[in-house]
Amino acid sequence: xxxxxxxxxxxxxxxxxxxxxxxxxxxxxxxxxxxxxxxxxxxxxxxxxxxxxxxxxxxxxxxxxxxxxxxxxxxxxxxxxxxxxxxxxxxxxxxxxxxxxxxxxxxxxxxxxxxxxxxxxxxxxxxxxxxxxxxxxxxxxxxxxxxxxxxxxxxxxxxxxxxxxxxxxxxxxxxxxxxxxxxxxxxxxxxxxxxxxxxxxxxxxxxxxxxxxxxxxxxxxxxxxxxxxxxxxxxxxxxxxxxxxxxxxxxxxxxxxxxxxxxxxxxxxxxxxxxxxxxxxxxxxxxxxxxxxxxxxxxxxxxxxxxxxxxxxxxxxxxxxxxxxxxxxxxxxxxxxxxxxxxxxxxxxxxxxxxxxxxxxxxxxxxxxxxxxxxxxxxxxxxxxxxxxxxxxxxxxxxxxxxxxxxxxxxxxxxxxxxxxxxxxxxxxxxxxxxxxxxxxxxxxxxxxxxxxxxxxxxxxxxxxxxxxxxxxxxxxxxxxxxxxxxxxxxxxxxxxxxxxxxxxxxxxxxxxxxxxxxxxxxxxxxxxxxxxxxxxxxxxxxxxxxxxxxxxxxxxxxxxxxxxxxxxxxxxxxxxxxxxxxxxxxxxxxxxxxxxxxxxxxxxxxxxxxxxxxxxxxxxxxxxxxxxxxxxxxxxxxxxxxxxxx
Amino acid sequence: xxxxxxxxxxxxxxxxxxxxxxxxxxxxxxxxxxxxxxxxxxxxxxxxxxxxxxxxxxxxxxxxxxxxxxxxxxxxxxxxxxxxxxxxxxxxxxxxxxxxxxxxxxxxxxxxxxxxxxxxxxxxxxxxxxx
Numbered sequence: 064x065x066x067x068x069x070x071x072x073x074x075x076x077x078x079x080x081x082x083x084x085x086x087x088x089x090x091x092x093x094x095x096x097x098x099x100x101x102x103x104x105x106x107x108x109x110x111x112x113x114x115x116x117x118x119x120x121x122x123x124x125x126x127x128x129x130x131x132x133x134x135x136x137x138x139x140x141x142x143x144x145x146x147x148x149x150x151x152x153x154x155x156x157x158x159x160x161x162x163x164x165x166x167x168x169x170x171x172x173x174x175x176x177x178x179x180x181x182x183x184x185x186x187x188x189x190x191x192x193x194x195x196x197x198x199x200x201x202x203x204x205x206x207x208x209x210x211x212x213x214x215x216x217x218x219x220x221x222x223x224x225x226x227x228x229x230x231x232x233x234x235x236x237x238x239x240x241x242x243x244x245x246x247x248x249x250x251x252x253x254x255x256x257x258x259x260x261x262x263x264x265x266x267x268x269x270x271x272x273x274x275x276x277x278x279x280x281x282x283x284x285x286x287x288x289x290x291x292x293x294x295x296x297x298x299x300x301x302x303x304x305x306x307x308x309x310x311x312x313x314x315x316x317x318x319x320x321x322x323x324x325x326x327x328x329x330x331x332x333x334x335x336x337x338x339x340x341x342x343x344x345x346x347x348x349x350x351x352x353x354x355x356x357x358x359x360x361x362x363x364x365x366x367x368x369x370x371x372x373x374x375x376x377x378x379x380x381x382x383x384x385x386x387x388x389x390x391x392x393x394x395x396x397x398x399x400x401x402x403x404x405x406x407x408x409x410x411x412x413x414x415x416x417x418x419x420x421x422x423x424x425x426x427x428x429x430x431x432x433x434x435x436x437x438x439x440x441x442x443x444x445x446x447x448x449x450x451x452x453x454x455x456x457x458x459x460x461x462x463x464x465x466x467x468x469x470x471x472x473x474x475x476x477x478x479x480x481x482x483x484x485x486x487x488x489x490x491x492x493x494x495x496x497x498x499x500x501x502x503x504x505x506x507x508x509x510x511x512x513x514x515x516x517x518x519x520x521x522x523x524x525x526x527x528x529x530x531x532x533x534x535x536x537x538x539x540x541x542x543x544x545x546x547x548x549x550x551x552x553x554x555x556x557x558x559x560x561x562x563x564x565x566x567x568x569x570x571x572x573x574x575x576x577x578x579x580x581x582x583x584x585x586x587x588x589x590x591x592x593x594x595x596x597x598x599x600x601x602x603x604x605x606x607x608x609x610x611x612x613x614x615x616x617x618x619x620x621x622x623x624x625x626x627x628x629x630x631x632x633x634x635x636x637x638x639x640x641x642x643x644x645x646x647x648x649x650x651x652x653x654x655x656x657x658x659x660x661x662x663x664x665x666x667x668x669x670x671x672x673x674x675x676x677x678x679x680x681x682x683x684x685x686x687x688x689x690x691x692x693x694x695x696x697x698x699x700x701x702x703x704x705x706x707x708x709x710x
Numbered sequence: 711x712x713x714x715x716x717x718x719x720x721x722x723x724x725x726x727x728x729x730x731x732x733x734x735x736x737x738x739x740x741x742x743x744x745x746x747x748x749x750x751x752x753x754x755x756x757x758x759x760x761x762x763x764x765x766x767x768x769x770x771x772x773x774x775x776x777x778x779x780x781x782x783x784x785x786x787x788x789x790x791x792x793x794x795x796x797x798x799x800x801x802x803x804x805x806x807x808x809x810x811x812x813x814x815x816x817x818x819x820x821x822x823x824x825x826x827x828x829x830x831x832x833x834x835x836x837x838x839x840x841x
Contacts, residue, residue, distance in 0.1 A: 263780050458803070
């Protein structure tokens with residue numbers, strides 16, 4: 064018995080030494096009170112732009128205090144280049160050099176200064192944090208030296224979804240660890256109860272696939288995350304307050320604490336938790352849908368593309384919220400019962416409590432106008448699905464290419480569908496405007512503003528969708544101005560992207576409300592050079608300025624059509640001009656003659672569903688209330704039919 | 711009424727061409743990255759800046775941590791860089807810098823770099839690119 068014990072200890076020492084770690088006398092073990100309930104293992108890769116945030120997060124961990132039932136250990140390093148900008152040496156974070164170190168927080172009292180100062184620190188040399196062997200060795204070290212009943216592993220740094228994660232500027236430049244390497248690093252290490260990605264964009268189906276059999280629960284973000292990342296003191300305090308909480312509860316708690324910590328913050332946030340035991344059922348349903356979608360190609364291609372384009376997207380545009388895509392697709396395949404059943408099955412699995420443990424999303428106070436993303440339709444998990452429009456395509460090469468995706472997920476039905484869909488579908492033709500981008504604003508009489516008149520700029524883009532500043536700030540081809548009514552100004556419009564889809568961009572003027580019957584006159588100001596002044600579409604051609612009123616409303620027409628709008632049938636919704644991008648780079652702004660509209664191209668019609676949504680939107684807008692119920696599609700989710708390509 | 715309206719709009723647009731004041735079409739200032747970094751008076755203004763996009767995981771040139779999100783990127787010009795929060799411009803990826811220069815219209819904002827080492831907290835300008 065004694066011999067066996069000594070052999071076991073010797074084996075442990077040798078294994079630890081081989082892995083670059085080993086017992087270090089740093090206060091590990093059970094702490095005299097039995098096996099701790101949790102060990103929190105933070106893999107803090109701060110040798111990059113996030114160095115200062117990493118130091119501050121170590122302080123937050125120390126501020127939580129210590130509890131023998133909840134161990135907190137970290138492996139960290141910080142960028143010398145970034146800290147040099149502060150005229151900082153390693154002494155700024157309480158270390159003698161910039162080497163990687165392991166750290167167990169064992170002393171109470173909160174953070175005394177920036178960096179590790181509440182426990183034993185072990186220098187392990189300057190290692191490559193993107194090397195899967197480094198990650199593996201850290202987890203082994205933590206499990207051996209700080210064993211617990213349950214483990215929470217936090218991967219802290221940059222994340223890019225399926226394209227990789229974790230950067231180490233000194234050791235690996237801009238190269239990231241691949242998701243395959245992450246799986247290799249963590250495979251066979253024994254149970255990791257919860258793995259939390261304190262980084263951007265990792266809440267993807269593709270991440271969960273790589274965690275299958277590795278961890279029990281995953282906590283991740285669909286969108287980019289604020290620099291502060293996790294609220295570590297809150298999270299550790301919550302574990303200390305209820306140390307026997309199980310992994311599911313801990314995963315849900317991580318989401319809630321993260322979400323709560325950013326209330327009022329400029330940045331938008333998303334965070335969700337998934338039970339990996341539910342992944343198989345989800346994948347089965349997804350595989351069945353993928354097979355049907357693939358079988359429906361090429362006929363279904365345009366519909367899938369439109370649905371993807373209208374879905375919640377994230378900072379990598381090919382990342383598409385799964386449930387929102389399903390919602391978007393479903394309304395476009397009405398009558399196809401078999402396909403709708405497959406869609407419903409995937410949605411049910413995606414939202415099943417046995418899979419999706421918790422999901423939170425909030426728009427930051429800087430949403431839209433101040434750069435933060437609109438994540439209001441995020442439901443917890445995204446999937447790679449480029450719509451094929453504009454920049455929302457696979458890259459020709461590199462980690463965001465179809466070839467890279469195929470290499471990472473070679474046997475998945477979704478990969479086979481993507482190969483047929485993205486590989487077989489021609490990309491939407493685009494026009495490169497260079498720095499001569501089309502920009503247009505409706506401008507109306509300034510006196511209309513104090514009179515309460517609300518004029519809106521509508522643009523019908525080549526994809527068949529209508530976009531309005533009051534309902535969002537971006538379109539696939541441009542960026543909208545602020546809503547004029549909200550800002551109290553007498554103009555609104557948009558600036559197109561450098562690359563825009565070929566086709567026609569029809570601009571309309573709509574009078575949302577006019578309580579004093581002001582009947583505002585308007586013009587269209589436009590330009591192709593952002594350093595030049597604006598031309599005036601009507602004034603420069605000595606055309607009479609059009610006037611809006613509520614006298615003859617399109618809302619009173621049960622079957623309004625684009626042709627009727629262009630023909631001048633309504634006084635509150637008027638056609639202004641068309642910007643065309645033909646295949647040759649010769650953009651032109653023109654006004655189509657009313658009688659010839661239908662003959663110039665395939666007629667477009669409003670479906671009853673579209674009219675219903677527009678009526679609801681207009682009515683709610685005029686009453687000053689929100690028309691969007693939670694989970695309902697946005698106005699521009701519902702395309703106007705264009706020559707049969709739309710609904 | 712119609713003549714007055716036409717005259718009013720024409721006047722409005724003529725007036726807004728050289729300047730940018732409330733209630734008129736924006737006409738952003740053209741500045742350099744160095745200007746953004748060194749001129750606190752630009753805070754709150756919309757500017758046009760030219761430079762090369764550096765994705766978030768290329769070596770860091772701009773000062774301090776990314777101001778808003780971990781995926782904020784840098785606009786570099788002449789060896790200086792300013793942080794930009796908002797969508798990456800076309801042709802720039804997270805892990806690689808852009809091959810060509812880009813022109814960005816963005817608002818100038820300011821935050822405070824945290825105290826570290828012997829340094830006191832200090833203001834820093836950055837750019838907010840609209841979505």
